[in-house]
Amino acid sequence: MKLWQKTYLLSTLLCALILYGCMFGVTAPALSVTVKGATDAALREERVIAGTLERTMDQAPEGRQLPVMQTFLEYYADTGLTFRVAEIDEEIYSTLPCPVKKAPGTLGFLRDQGRLYLFVSDRLPSGYDFLYLKDAAATDALLRRQVTAAALTGTLVALLMAAALYILLYRVNLPVSRLAHEMRTPLTAMKGYAETLRDARLTEEQRYMAASYIAEESTRLSDISARLLTLHNAKEEATPFGPVDVEELFDHIRQTYPTVTYEVHWPTIFGDRAMLSSLINNLVDNAVKASPAGAPVELRAAPNVLAVMDHGSGMSDEALNYVNHPSKFKKLHSSGGLGVPLCHQIAQAHGAKLTYARGADGGTVATVTFYNSLTS
Amino acid sequence: MAKILIVEDEKAINDLLKLNLEMVGHQCVPALTGKEAIRAAGEQGFDLMLLDVMLPDMEGFAVMEKVRDVPTIFLTARGATTDKVRGFGLGADDYIVKPFEVAELLARVQAVLRRTHREEKEYTIGDLTIRWDAHEVFQNGERVELTPQEFTLLHILIENRNVCLSRQKLLSEAWGTDFLGESRTVDVHIQKLRRKLKLEDHIKTIYKNGYRFEE
Numbered sequence: 158m159k160l161w162q163k164t165y166l167l168s169t170l171l172c173a174l175i176l177y178g179c180m181f182g183v184t185a186p187a188l189s190v191t192v193k194g195a196t197d198a199a200l201r202e203e204r205v206i207a208g209t210l211e212r213t214m215d216q217a218p219e220g221r222q223l224p225v226m227q228t229f230l231e232y233y234a235d236t237g238l239t240f241r242v243a244e245i246d247e248e249i250y251s252t253l254p255c256p257v258k259k260a261p262g263t264l265g266f267l268r269d270q271g272r273l274y275l276f277v278s279d280r281l282p283s284g285y286d287f288l289y290l291k292d293a294a295a296t297d298a299l300l301r302r303q304v305t306a307a308a309l310t311g312t313l314v315a316l317l318m319a320a321a322l323y324i325l326l327y328r329v330n331l332p333v334s335r336l337a338h339e340m341r342t343p344l345t346a347m348k349g350y351a352e353t354l355r356d357a358r359l360t361e362e363q364r365y366m367a368a369s370y371i372a373e374e375s376t377r378l379s380d381i382s383a384r385l386l387t388l389h390n391a392k393e394e395a396t397p398f399g400p401v402d403v404e405e406l407f408d409h410i411r412q413t414y415p416t417v418t419y420e421v422h423w424p425t426i427f428g429d430r431a432m433l434s435s436l437i438n439n440l441v442d443n444a445v446k447a448s449p450a451g452a453p454v455e456l457r458a459a460p461n462v463l464a465v466m467d468h469g470s471g472m473s474d475e476a477l478n479y480v481n482h483p484s485k486f487k488k489l490h491s492s493g494g495l496g497v498p499l500c501h502q503i504a505q506a507h508g509a510k511l512t513y514a515r516g517a518d519g520g521t522v523a524t525v526t527f528y529n530s531l532t533s
Numbered sequence: 534m535a536k537i538l539i540v541e542d543e544k545a546i547n548d549l550l551k552l553n554l555e556m557v558g559h560q561c562v563p564a565l566t567g568k569e570a571i572r573a574a575g576e577q578g579f580d581l582m583l584l585d586v587m588l589p590d591m592e593g594f595a596v597m598e599k600v601r602d603v604p605t606i607f608l609t610a611r612g613a614t615t616d617k618v619r620g621f622g623l624g625a626d627d628y629i630v631k632p633f634e635v636a637e638l639l640a641r642v643q644a645v646l647r648r649t650h651r652e653e654k655e656y657t658i659g660d661l662t663i664r665w666d667a668h669e670v671f672q673n674g675e676r677v678e679l680t681p682q683e684f685t686l687l688h689i690l691i692e693n694r695n696v697c698l699s700r701q702k703l704l705s706e707a708w709g710t711d712f713l714g715e716s717r718t719v720d721v722h723i724q725k726l727r728r729k730l731k732l733e734d735h736i737k738t739i740y741k742n743g744y745r746f747e748e
Contacts, residue, residue: 341610345632346545352635353549356697356739357556358747367552370545 165326172322173315184307188300192266195275195296200264203277203289206233206240211281226250237292242285253290261286266293273297339381343374350374398507400425401433403458410437410456414445419456426463426527428507436503439496440465440523447472447521463525471519480513534653535580535646536560540570540596541608542589546631550583553635554642556695558653567591574600580651581642583608583629586616597623604649606641608633636693636702643692656691658748661730663687670730677729682707686722690736690746699743719744 210229217225227250230240234252241251255269259278267274273296277289350367353359359367403426407419426433437456444454447469455466472480483498500523504511509527516522537559541547544565551561562579564570567588574582582600584607586593597605597620606627609616617628626645629638646652656663662671668684670677679687686707690698698706700716708718723744727733737745 341631342543342546346543346549348632349546349549349553349635353553353556355742356635356745357553358695358697358745359556363552366548370548374545 161326161329165323169315169319169322172318176315176318177311180307180311184303187303191296191299191303195293196264199275199277199289199291202238202291203264203279206238206289207279207281207287210287211283214283223249239290239292241288241290243288244285249285253288257288257290259288336381336385340378343377343381346374347371347378398428399430401428401430403463406430406434406437407456407458409434410441413438414441414454416445416448416451417441417454417456419458421458423458423460423462426458426507432503432506436500436525437463437465439500440525443496444469444521444523461527463527465523466516466520468516468518468520471515472513472521477513477515534558534560535642535651536562536578537642538562538564538570538573538579538582538603540564540567540582540588540593541585542566542587543585546585549635550638553639553696557639557693559642567593567596570596571599574603579603580649581606581646583642586610586620594619594623597625604645604651606645636696636698639693639696640706658735661732663691672730679726679729683722683726683729686719687726687730690744694746694748697739697742697745701743703743 210226213229214222214226226242230242230250230252233240239252239254241253241257242249257267257276259276261278261280264275264277267276273293275291275293275296279287279289281287347370350371354364354367354371357363403424404421407417407421411417411419441454441456444465444467448454448467449469452468455464457464457466480497483501501511504525507527509525511523511525514522514524537554539547539550539554539561541550541563542565547563547565551563554561562573562577564573567590570582570584573579580603582603582605584593584596584605586607586609588596593607597607604626605620605624606629607616607620607625608629608631609620610631620628626648627641629641643652652665654664654666656665660673663669664671665688668681670679670684670687686703689703689706700719703719704716723736723738727736735747737747739745
């Protein structure tokens with residue numbers, strides 16, 4: 158596992174723990190409020206029923222107390238309430254769905270065969286033990302809903318956070334690992350040729366080849382380093398934008414690439430001059446490399462569009478797919494190296510989109526389309 | 534002398550491998566893509582294949598599956614443990630991590646050639662003939678007695694012909710890494726070899742570096 162992936166896993170785990178801790182802290186008081194509300198209501202109801210029962214029995218004629226009590230309590234049969242009345246340990250009356258043994262003066266929850274009940278155990282002034290049992294399915298459902306909602310919200314937020322963190326770390330680390338990989342080849346070659354020059358008995362020709370490779374590969378390294386710096390700046394987006402003279406930009410590029418011809422129908426772009434110059438330079442460089450020696454490369458600026466056209470042999474479908482979506486590829490492609498992802502970055506920083514397509518004569522056309530340009 | 538197929542898409546590194554392997558007397562065929570390598574292996578036999586894991590057209594391992602019966606050393610990036618496991622699973626003989634040291638590369642190539650019995654059996658230079666498996670040295674048809682240590686030293690020098698080996702490298706290769714000798718020991722043995730086999734013109738002292746066997 159790579160270091161950033163380890164960091165990712167650890168920080169996700171830590172964040173999830175903290176998140177669940179917070180969810181617990183928020184949910185626990187809500188649950189206790191639900192529980193307290195239910196028990197208070199049950200206690201009040203029990204007091205009313207017990208008081209009424211006591212009075213009813215007091216007023217009943219002697220010997221008729223038991224039938225009166227029965228009639229009175231059966232009145233509650235449809236409301237989900239059940240009772241038991243006992244004299245010392247001898248049960249006089251019971252409608253309980255299950256056997257319950259609770260000391261007088263206690264109240265709470267009990268669960269029987271998956272159902273939740275609220276009980277209040279009381280002793281009437283007349284000396285009877287009175288047990289009130291209420292079916293608490295509604296409270297049970299409410300508690301379950303609260304716990305489930307908290308767990309679901311927590312998991313959803315944790316997943317969103319994990320995804321966001323992954324994308325962030327992946328995007329930061331991908332260019333770095335690509336560059337590290339890109340640097341390995343020139344480093345291997347330079348080290349190898351230097352050792353060969355030191356240790357081996359070489360002919361003049363071989364010596365020249367080894368030294369040329371070292372020079373060539375060190376150019377490649379400094380190229381990577383320069384691109385890394387530009388990539389860094391393009392990401393920061395710290396440079397303030399200003400009007401850039403397109404004519405001047407193109408002319409500057411023609412001085413490096415004499416085969417370039419240009420047409421300007423869009424005099425100023427609003428952007429960063431250094432970054433735009435690097436973008437056009439990269440596009441032209443690739444176009445010149447793809448063209449037969451001496452063939453013209455055309456630059457065109459039309460309102461909101463910059464285009465670079467070459468008359469080379471064109472790109473394969475696979476290469477076109479790569480240059481249009483370099484971020485989808487894990488390995489850097491030979492058709493563009495680091496330059497293509499960089500060009501996309503610069504275009505993006507200017508609110509523009511870079512697309513490659515096949516030209517009418519089989520060459521390649523690179524188009525930068527500006528979507529939110531301020532000047533046109 | 535062995536015939537080696539070099540499969541590596543970076544021309545700079547392909548040329549580097551070729552240059553060094555040809556220097557010590559091997560014959561090399563370069564291939565820049567997997568397809569090229571498979572075609573070359575189908576047309577001619579090889580004693581060894583050096584194979585880059587990351588090729589533009591296919592994975593190095595896919596080449597290995599197609600090219601059977603050729604001992605293979607694969608080239609991989611540092612820390613790519615899965616590559617190593619996969620390579621050995623497919624029957625690779627060794628691996629080299631990029632960036633590598635040229636001397637280490639040559640040593641590993643020799644080790645694999647020896648293990649797969651594809652190393653050279655005999656070496657002749659001038660009036661000198663050496664039979665490696667019999668540990669015998671003949672000068673003008675007459676047998677010359679060498680101590681085992683002198684023989685090993687000569688073997689290492691000739692295996693790495695045209696490449697300079699430092700005294701430290703010679704010590705670790707010929708005497709074993711745990712030998713705590715002084716580099717003076719190397720000088721003494723080199724003098725003896727030069728005198729016994731009249732190799733003064735072939736075993737060269739290289740300034741600030743060590744010794745080199747030159748053909």
